[in-house]
Amino acid sequence: RPAGSAPGAHTRWILDLRAPDGAERRLFFDDTRAFGTVLAATPALLDRWRFWRELGPEPLELDAAGFDRRLRGRRAIKAALLDQRVVAGIGNIYADEALHRAGIDPRRPVADLGPAERRALLAALRAVLLLSIAQCGSSIRDYRDADGNAGAFQNSFAVYGRGGQPCAGCGRPLARCRVAGRATVFCPACQR
Incomplete structure (x- = not known):
């Protein structure tokens, strides 16, 4: 924004910038739900930050073998997707949409998914993320x-x-439940 712009109701951080040509701008970090963090850090500090060290790879940078290695255990697949240590950047919306695309019930234990289902899920995650990026x-x-x-x-x-x-696939009513403490919507007929 232009220099001197007033912050909004949800502005959590302001950075005043000066370009090499002397032009001044103001960068706001607006965070309505207060989920975000701003951290200025050196690589050494990032290496010591537990959250950063444990953060999983992003789905767009992960191959099928890597995705397969990261999925472990008996917990529900949606719970695993929401765990940022498993895969970074998957929130409630993306998890529900990708699981629907892949035809996987969000309550299914990770251990019950076969290799083809895991590959389909990674492809669905990528497709959902790319569509969301394209649509802002x-x-x-x-x-x-x-x-x-x-x-x-x-x-x-x-x-x-x-x-x-x-x-949209079969016309039956979409079901609601809670998985990993999050509201979850899925199709009992299309998602197995």
């Missing part, structure tokens, strides 16, 4: 990107937030 994210309430534009990914939701509505 989801503006369910008040999300805006750095340029102030609303996202459009919410217009593509197959399941997220649509509990009780018909499944």
Whole structure:
């Protein structure tokens, strides 16, 4: 934003910048839900930060063998996807949408997924993330990107937030439950 711009109601951090040509700008970190963190760190400090050391790879940078190695245990697959130590960057929306695309019930134990299902899930995660990026994210309430534009990914939701509505695939009502403490929507007929 221009130098001197006032912060918004959810601005958590302000950085005043000066370009080499002398132009001044102001960068705001707005975080409505207060989930974010701003940290100025050296590589050595990052190496000592437990959260950073334990953060899993992003799905767009992970191959099938690496994804397979990261998925372990008996917990529900959605719980594993939401664990940032397993895979970074997967939130509730992306987990629900990818599991629907892959035809996997979010409550299924990770150990019960076969190799083909794991590959399909990684492909679905990538597809959902790329679609969301192309559509500037989801503006369910008040999300805006750095340029102030609303996202459009919410217009593509197959399941997220649509509990009780018909499944786009089969027409049956979408079910709701809680997995890993998060609201979860899925199709009992399409997702096994």
